[in-house]
Amino acid sequence: MGTEMALRLLHQGWKIEIYNRTRSKLEPLVSAGAVAADSIAELSSCDLVVVSVASSADFEAVMLGEGGLLTQATVPKVIVDCSTVSMESSGKVRTYAADKGAALLAVPVSGNPKVARVGRLTMAVSGPEEAYRYAAPILDAIGAGVTYVGDGEAARLVKLCHNIFLGVVTQSMAEITALAEKGGVPRSMFLDYINKSVMGSTFSKYKTPAFVNLDFHATFTSKLLRKDFELGLAEARSLEVPMQTAALVHQIVQGLIGLGHGDDDFATLLLVQAAASGMQLEGENVEVQDGLD
CATH class of the missing domain: 3.40.50.720 (NAD(P)-binding Rossmann-like Domain)
Structure with a gap:
């Protein structure tokens, strides 16, 4: 960086x-x-x-x-x-x-x-x-x-909130993508729809190539995401702010690391969700844009 x-x-x-x-x-x-x-x-x-x-x-x-x-x-x-x-x-x-x-x-x-x-x-x-x-x-x-x-440290807290949101959104994206896939909708088609909808975002577009073609070359590792969850949840405890969803995703990320994906991109959350859904995914080898070019 x-x-x-x-x-x-x-x-x-x-x-x-x-x-x-x-x-x-x-x-x-x-x-x-x-x-x-x-x-x-x-x-x-x-x-x-x-x-x-x-x-x-x-x-x-x-x-x-x-x-x-x-x-x-x-x-x-x-x-x-x-x-x-x-x-x-x-x-x-x-x-x-x-x-x-x-x-x-x-x-x-x-x-x-x-x-x-x-x-x-x-x-x-x-x-x-x-x-x-x-x-x-x-x-x-x-x-x-x-x-x-x-x-003071206001920007540190803002960034931790951002990265917690990053993890939560990616886990949610993995869940709905796995659901659509198991129901017979290819990931490329499903995410094309999502990205064109009101729920699409710069981030969903950016992660679409990884989700579709299973290219998990690290842009942000699971270990780094875990670190930010830990820092953010510690701040939440000190400020007495309950973060139930974030705490759950933190444990999912910990499981991701335990499965050997600690140095892979955190988008490997999709693989864990697919496995829990009884699926073994394969790359679609479809050309998709990440919205940055």
Whole structure:
């Protein structure tokens, strides 16, 4: 995801310096004109730094760990974190950053590498409003929709709600698709109907190729979805908000991982639903569009 976001900036003429703990991942960006840093500490003199990592532990490591961005004598004015991390981790880094004179913006993104490539990421932003205005040109260059939702960790909660919805909708889509299939309606025909109806959406169109042709190359893994369910349900408990449907889908996703699909795309929920319905699906090998081209 970070690579595609950086490429968006490069293709629009931005001059950027980049760092990745896995050096080989920098190669396509350097080829596109980026300057590679040897350590994250080298980015500390930049006015604005965008961060994209996989977990809360990774976020704290690159910010506060040995040689971390915020451990340097000079720190950026604004740090834009596009990761999905816990409220606690983000709050810890936010406090440390403020003490050093840096503003942290929580900017978890909605989408995946292909969505990023075509410039259709959406972003919820929270943090100091002045910092948001400063970062807005960069954010607008990366994605298609940016919504400022307030101060503090509000954007983290918004993204967790989004990803819980993602899982619940996909499970529901798997159930109705399995029902139609067992009743004799090919998945391609059924989903074509759904996508043309009032119930169709950008997301249902996007997942249609995976459901029809059973191509589960990961855009968002089941393990990552489980992580977001766990974070979201923890927030729900702390706020005393019952989430019965989400709790059930969380357990279905856990079962999906137990069956060996942890590193596959979470659309493999369809396979589990089909198996529970007494079916073994085969790809239809039908050309269908995902709505992104």
